[in-house]
Amino acid sequence: MFSRKKPSWLEQLVDRGFIRVTAVLASVVSLTVFGIFFTVGFQAIFQGDVSSLLPWNQDSIWQGIAAWNDEETFGVRWGAIPHFGLGFLANSSWNPVRNDYGALTPIYGTLMTSALALLLAVPLGVGTAIFLTEDFLPQKLRATIGFMVELLAAIPSVVLGLWAVAMLNSFLAVALPLHNYLGWLPFFATEPSGPNLAMASLILVVMLLPIITAISRDSLNQVPLELRQGAYAIGATRWTTIFQVLIPAAISGIVGGTMLALGRALGETMAVTMIIGNSMNLSASWFSPSSTIASLLANQFGEADDIQVSALYYAALVLIILTVLVNICAQIIVKRLALKYD
Amino acid sequence: MTSSPHSLSASRLHYNPYALRNVWNRAMNLLAGLFAFIAVLPLIVVILYVLYKGGGAITPAIFTELPPAPGLSEPMGMGNAIIGTIMVTGVAALVAIPIGVGGGIYLAEVAKKGWFAQSIRVGVNVLAGVPSIICGLFIYALVVNTRILWGESFSAMAGSFALAVLMLPTIVKTTDEGLKLVPQELRMGALGIGASRFTTITRVVLPAATSPIATGVVLGIARAAGETAPLIFTALFSPFWPDWLSGLGLLAPTATMSVQIYNFGIMPFAPQVELAWAASFILVVMILAANLLARWLARFSSL
Numbered sequence: 334m335f336s337r338k339k340p341s342w343l344e345q346l347v348d349r350g351f352i353r354v355t356a357v358l359a360s361v362v363s364l365t366v367f368g369i370f371f372t373v374g375f376q377a378i379f380q381g382d383v384s385s386l387l388p389w390n391q392d393s394i395w396q397g398i399a400a401w402n403d404e405e406t407f408g409v410r411w412g413a414i415p416h417f418g419l420g421f422l423a424n425s426s427w428n429p430v431r432n433d434y435g436a437l438t439p440i441y442g443t444l445m446t447s448a449l450a451l452l453l454a455v456p457l458g459v460g461t462a463i464f465l466t467e468d469f470l471p472q473k474l475r476a477t478i479g480f481m482v483e484l485l486a487a488i489p490s491v492v493l494g495l496w497a498v499a500m501l502n503s504f505l506a507v508a509l510p511l512h513n514y515l516g517w518l519p520f521f522a523t524e525p526s527g528p529n530l531a532m533a534s535l536i537l538v539v540m541l542l543p544i545i546t547a548i549s550r551d552s553l554n555q556v557p558l559e560l561r562q563g564a565y566a567i568g569a570t571r572w573t574t575i576f577q578v579l580i581p582a583a584i585s586g587i588v589g590g591t592m593l594a595l596g597r598a599l600g601e602t603m604a605v606t607m608i609i610g611n612s613m614n615l616s617a618s619w620f621s622p623s624s625t626i627a628s629l630l631a632n633q634f635g636e637a638d639d640i641q642v643s644a645l646y647y648a649a650l651v652l653i654i655l656t657v658l659v660n661i662c663a664q665i666i667v668k669r670l671a672l673k674y675d
Numbered sequence: 676m677t678s679s680p681h682s683l684s685a686s687r688l689h690y691n692p693y694a695l696r697n698v699w700n701r702a703m704n705l706l707a708g709l710f711a712f713i714a715v716l717p718l719i720v721v722i723l724y725v726l727y728k729g730g731g732a733i734t735p736a737i738f739t740e741l742p743p744a745p746g747l748s749e750p751m752g753m754g755n756a757i758i759g760t761i762m763v764t765g766v767a768a769l770v771a772i773p774i775g776v777g778g779g780i781y782l783a784e785v786a787k788k789g790w791f792a793q794s795i796r797v798g799v800n801v802l803a804g805v806p807s808i809i810c811g812l813f814i815y816a817l818v819v820n821t822r823i824l825w826g827e828s829f830s831a832m833a834g835s836f837a838l839a840v841l842m843l844p845t846i847v848k849t850t851d852e853g854l855k856l857v858p859q860e861l862r863m864g865a866l867g868i869g870a871s872r873f874t875t876i877t878r879v880v881l882p883a884a885t886s887p888i889a890t891g892v893v894l895g896i897a898r899a900a901g902e903t904a905p906l907i908f909t910a911l912f913s914p915f916w917p918d919w920l921s922g923l924g925l926l927a928p929t930a931t932m933s934v935q936i937y938n939f940g941i942m943p944f945a946p947q948v949e950l951a952w953a954a955s956f957i958l959v960v961m962i963l964a965a966n967l968l969a970r971w972l973a974r975f976s977s978l
Contacts, residue, residue, distance in 0.1 A: 344871055351873040352785055358777030360791075362847060363798040365840055369805060372816040382820040460710030469708065478715055480970075485718040487894075487962050489901025491933050492955045495940040496721050499728075539717045546714060570696050572703040593804075600806020602904040603937060627808050627904070634812070634908055649812050653805060660804035 373653060376646035380410040380639060412643030421647055427613040429637075434644035436651060438615045442623040443652070446530060446605065447598040449619070450537035455591055457538070458545030462587075463575060465546070466553040479550065486543035494607035497536045501608070504532050508620060525620040528610035533625070536604045541594040548593065552586020553579060585670035592663030596656045602627040626652040722959065729956025732949045737957075742914055742939070748946040753954060755916050759929040760958075762917065763831050763910055764900045766925065767838035772892060775843050779850020779888075784876055803844035810840045811905035819909055824926060831917070831929035834910025838899040845898070849891020853884040886975040893972065897965035901958050903933040912938055932958050 340348075372383055379385070379394065388395045394409055413421065417434060424435020461482065465475050508525040515521045525531075556579050564574040580587070610622020611632045624632070626648050634645050691697060732751075740752025778795070786792040814837040819828050857880050865875040881888075911928040912935070918927040932954040940951035 338869075340871060344873075348871045348873045351876070355777045355781035355785055356791075358774045359781035359795050359847075361774050362778050362802060362843060363795050365843065366798045366801050366805075368817065369802075369809060369813045369840075372813055373809065376816050383816050384821040384823075457710050457714055460707050461714040464707040464711035467707070469704070478711060481715050481718050484963065484966060485721075487897060487901075487966050488718075488721060489903070489933060489936075489958055489962065491901070491903040491936045491940075492725065492959060493721065495936055495951055495955055496724055498940060499724070539721075542714050542717075570700040572700050573696065575703075596804050600804075600808065602806065602808040603933075607937065607941060627806060630808050630812065631904060631907060634815075646812065646816075649809055653809055656804050656806055657801055660800065664800060 370653065373646055373650050376412065377643055377650050378412050378414045380412045380643050413640060413647040414643075416640065417644070417647070421644070422651065425615040429641055432640055434641065434647075436626065436629075436644075436648045438613050439624045439626045439629045439648060440651065441615060442530060442609070443599055443625040443627070443655075445619075445623075446534045446537055446609070446625055447595055449531070449534035450541055450598050451591065451595060453534075454538045454541040454545055454594065458542050458590075458594075459549050459580075459587055461542070461546045462549035462553055463579075465550050467571070467575075479546075482543050482546050485539065486547070489603075490540060490601060491603040491607070493536055493539060494604035497532060497604060497608040501528065501532060504535070512620060519617045520619045523616065523618040523621040528608050528622050529620045530609060530623040531619040533605045533609040533623075534619070536608055537598050537601060540601060540604065541598055544594040544597060545587075545590050548590025549583065549587045552583040552590075555586075556582045585667050588670060589663050589667035592659055592666060596659040596663065599659065600627055600652060600656050601625075602631050606631045725952070725955050725959050728949075729952040729954075729959075732953035733956060737950075737953055741916065742935075742950055743946050744914075745942065745944055745947065751946060751950065753930070753932070753935060753950055755913065756930040756932045756935045756954060757957065758917060759831065759910070759913075759931040760900060760933070762925070763834045763906070763929060763931055764838060764896060766832065766835035767842060767899055768892075768896050770835060771839040771842040771846055771895070774839075775846025775892075775895075776850050776888065778843075778847045779854065780876060780881075782847065782851045783854035784872075784880065799844045799847050802840070803848070806904075807841055807902055808904035810837045811908045813837070813840065814905070815908045827926045829909065829911040829928040830926045831910050832925045834906045834929065834931070835925075837905035837909045838902060841902060841905055842895040842899050845895035846892055849895075850884075850888050853887030853891065854880060856887065857883045886972055890969045890973045893965050893969045897962045897969075900965075901933055901962055903937050906931055906934050907937065910934070 375383060375386070381394075385394050387393060413434065417424070421435050422440065423437055424433075425437040426433050426435055427438065428434070465479050469475075470478075505525050505527075508529075508531065512521050512524055516524075523529075560578050560582060561574060564578045569577070605625055606628040609624055609628050611624045611628055612622035613624060613629075614621075616623065630645055630649055630652075633641070637645055734751065736750060736752045737754070738752065738757060739754050740750035741755055742753055743749055743751060778799075782792055782795060814833050818824060818833045818836060819830075822828055824830055824832055861879055861883060862875055865879040866872075870878070910931060913928045913930045917929055936951045936954050936958075939947035939954075942948065
């Protein structure tokens with residue numbers, strides 16, 4: 334009655350071909366990641382474009398090495414990494430006239446803006462997440478607020494930058510008294526008079542809030558109801574329960590979300606470039622113009638040539654390594670701290 | 676044991692509003708509400724500001740004219756940037772969707788475990804964390820600087836590639852997760868009546884997961900449409916209409932709305948700043964619409 338028919342060769346071919354094609358498409362992702370590290374690294378080590386790796390190209394690196402016309406350079410135009418070495422990270426001068434480049438100022442700016450932004454965004458974001466998971470408001474209203482916070486993440490950063498530029502004067506009016514009364518603190522030492530680091534941090538807060546809120550809210554929602562009921566049953570108040578039971582139970586999501594937000598803050602470009610002032614002078618004051626690695630790239634890459642391009646790629650390499658490390662740490666933390674309720 | 680000194684009398688159950696823990700509790704309630712208010716405030720202020728400043732600048736000419744030369748106030752339009760954004764984002768989607776969906780199918784259906792699939796999952800996560808300006812530098816080094824596209828340097832196509840790199844991890848992830856939601860019984864049923872893996876995946880599994888995948892794709896495209904950093908060194912900018920003769924406009928530098936906001940927003944000329952606000956308005960409306968569309972699509976999920 335039943336007969337087992339072998340699939341036709343065409344069917345088998347389509348089947349195998351389809352599997353192969355998906356494998357190739359998937360490996361495009363890995364190739365892209367590899368390509369990003371490779372090209373950025375290449376440009377940081379050598380001057381000239383990537384095609385000079387091809388041996389048959391006119392100004393190929395290999396031909397230069399073969400010709401060996403210079404004892405010191407081996408016939409290769411070396412880029413920023415061989416020129417500046419690790420000293421690049423500790424040098425605060427950025428001088429296109431003397432071709433002396435160091436990334437200390439933007440590295441400091443990147444770390445400082447991100448740290449300040451996190452300092453404000455974490456309490457705000459986690460507080461909002463708690464507010465949205467407790468029963469302060471009816472469920473419908475809370476869902477609406479949650480959706481609105483998520484929409485904030487969808488607003489393009491360049492639009493937030495334009496808004497920040499429009500808000501600058503009101504910010505300066507608020508910041509001036511801070512400088513007048515607390516000017517003896519190094520952070521407030523400069524008189525706020527234009528684009529500055531503090532404003533860039535504030536606009537970063539707006540961008541980080543939705544990330545931290547969304548992830549914290551999800552992990553708070555996943556805490557089993559029994560834990561909360563148990564805490565209430567022994568007479569804990571709402572906030573004792575939150576601080577001693579719910580937050581410890583959801584800590585993996587909260588820390589993970591914070592780390593993801595940090596990764597985003599380190600690499601955020603447009604809004605920061607428009608409001609940070611892009612100064613390459615190192616200053617401890619939050620009210621003075623500064624720059625981040627990303628804003629340096631956005632601002633100078635278009636007009637750079639020769640070794641400056643290579644120096645910018647070196648800075649970009651530092652940025653990629655920073656963000657990738659932060660993202661990997663985030664994933665490890667989430668896995669390590671995740672409590673299992675099975 | 677007759678009675679313990681700590682026995683609960685009725686009076687002990689009374690709520691004491693002045694007890695420290697209750698005062699603290701109320702104070703924290705207030706603080707959490709305040710934080711939530713502060714978190715929602717920027718969204719409302721930004722959207723109202725964009726609607727107010729940008730909405731006023733919207734005229735029919737915006738869609739049909741070119742931007743004015745610096746210092747002039749005529750004509751007031753940015754038709755080239757609107758076309759540019761649609762063109763660059765559209766081509767990026769055409770590149771990223773097949774690769775992303777294919778990669779997601781591989782991860783969810785073909786190789787769930789094993790070192791190769793795991794390394795691709797790590798790759799997806801790393802790529803999702805790469806700052807968007809780095810995507811621009813990567814494509815600059817690979818495509819623009821080497822003039823690999825028929826000898827052209829800056830081009831709309833290069834911008835599309837940079838945006839495609841940006842969209843890729845979102846699409847792979849949502850496809851992977853959307854396919855995982857499809858019940859195993861559907862696959863077994865299809866394979867059981869003699870369907871090949873190709874037929875099972877394309878005729879049974881993918882249609883069942885269309886809704887979550889479409890949601891992710893729409894959100895990915897919306898995010899890419901507003902991105903600026905990957906475009907400033909790839910698609911560059913242009914004050915003119917796309918040059919239709921060079922590869923249907925794809926092989927020439929192209930204006931996009933996001934780059935226009937960046938370029939015009941910090942100019943000292945009022946008409947340019949006004950155009951920047953108009954572009955913000957159109958972008959924000961487009962992106963809010965895409966988010967609503969994504970929510971609407973998610974409703975059709977049967978999983």
